[in-house]
Amino acid sequence: TRFLDNVVTANAYVSNVPQLREAALQARRIGLGIMGLGDLMYHMNIRYGSEESEEFASQVMEFVRYHCMLTSIELSEQRGPFLAIRGSIYDPDEMTWTPPQPIKDYIRDFGRPKINWETIVDGICEHGIRNAAQTTIAPTGTIATVAGCEAYGCEPVFALAYLRHVNDKGQDLKLEYASPRFEESLISAGLDENERSEIISKVTRSGSCQTIDQVPQHIRDTFVVSQDITAKQHVRMQANLQAFVDNSLSKTCNFPQDATEEDVAEAYSLGWKLGCKGLTVYVTGSREKVVLETNNTAEGATEALDLSETQSSPSDGNLQQPDQQLFPESKKSRPTRLHGATYQVDTPLGKSFITINENGSNEPFEAFVSTAKAGSETSAISEAMGRLISYVLRISSPIVPQVRLEELARQLEGIGGSRSLGFGPNRVRSLPDGVARALRGYLDDKLDINLTNNSDLTNDFYANGEEQEQLTFQFGALCPECGEAAVVNEEGCRKCYACSYSEC
CATH class of the missing domain: 3.20.70.20 (Anaerobic Ribonucleotide-triphosphate Reductase Large Chain)
Known part of the structure; x- marks a missing residue:
């Protein structure tokens, strides 16, 4: 309290x-x-x-x-x-x-x-x-x-044994669980290891022990689960x-499937x-995706999905032709002239310039990301991000470009690198995070939101007026050994000041 x-x-x-x-x-x-x-x-x-x-x-x-x-x-x-x-x-x-x-x-x-x-x-x-x-x-x-x-x-x-679904970086990770207290009660009741293994195997199917005759009645009276x-x-x-x-x-309030x-x-x-x-109220099996489920429920859902896919599959005579397309063009062509805005963002790899151009409907159409000198690894990664963003914006889709750009910003922001720039809300964790900030700035401008930190992500953070030490660091290309942006041309040789890597 x-x-x-x-x-x-x-x-x-x-x-x-x-x-x-x-x-x-x-x-x-x-x-x-x-x-x-x-x-x-x-x-x-x-x-x-x-x-x-x-x-x-x-x-x-x-x-x-x-x-x-x-x-x-x-x-x-x-x-x-x-x-x-x-x-x-x-x-x-x-x-x-x-x-x-x-x-x-x-x-x-x-x-x-x-x-x-x-x-x-x-x-x-x-x-x-x-x-x-x-x-x-x-x-x-x-x-x-x-x-x-x-x-x-x-x-x-929920159940004496069940499957737990965990989102592991976008993948469905299934974890099996069995009640340790239930097993302890079986041991206390004097059941040997073979009997306990057989009981646990049966419980794993349904999650309940109420229909298992080998389980003593006093245990069944206590170890009820939500479905019982x-x-x-x-x-x-x-x-x-x-x-x-x-x-x-x-x-x-749990209900059975019927x-x-x-x-x-x-x-x-x-x-x-x-x-x-x-x-x-929750009716068993009423949702496609759940956090917890028993093996029987999971298998039933899989069988239903397989049956649905079988029924929805077209017959051999009505197979969709390979050349049939939902959209007549895979990617929108680029007009000769476009208008846009360029955003400058300070990142751990140096200053980055992100240009976002709009089409005739004032929708985001393409993006260019420029960081460091041409020919460096940093420049190559920047150009790659710009190309991918442009492709996502130009590809034919029922999703409007602005929504796609919002999702791109959400995916890029928060990505961390070997070091960060700035502190607190102005902290830029990596080059992708800096690009995301520029995309957010563009989106905020589209919504006429006057954010004070859009134009300069690093100014006005130090109350005493001191300059950031990070800004005086000499930025270089990405090192193939340690990954730091510390490879510079010096005395006719490319050297890394972070790990002593040298191309000479």
């Missing part, structure tokens, strides 16, 4: 929209939540989705909300309440807030410490409260994985948590009646 309140103060708000900072400081809303609820239920031998689990989740979240508000009251005493407390439900003079109540009365004792909501009421009346909203439950997908949790946020475990829980149980679990969460929370519209409508209706602030 203290950390999140500090973030409200220290956050770097968008300076162009001062209303964001004002709104944040007026209410000081925070969102303390939980993660790994499904793991905790595995540890407690509680079946997620059961009545016992509903009360357990409710008691856990009530404990979190109580102590979050208690700390917020302490912060209010030390730092003052949120600015907009007057007239709100927490107004100490006319407080309308009442302590949250569980959906059903508690009948179980999980050993949770006692709490007294009257302490919260008295504290707000005396000191106010620091934060207008205190709790939420986030998805926590990535950070839960890093922390070693099998269940994300307040969700049940009915839609009503998902909604009721969310409602029991929502009772003690003043913001909304992230929770998915779910109907009536099933989904019933889930939304139940969520509304129980006081849920939102509801997310």
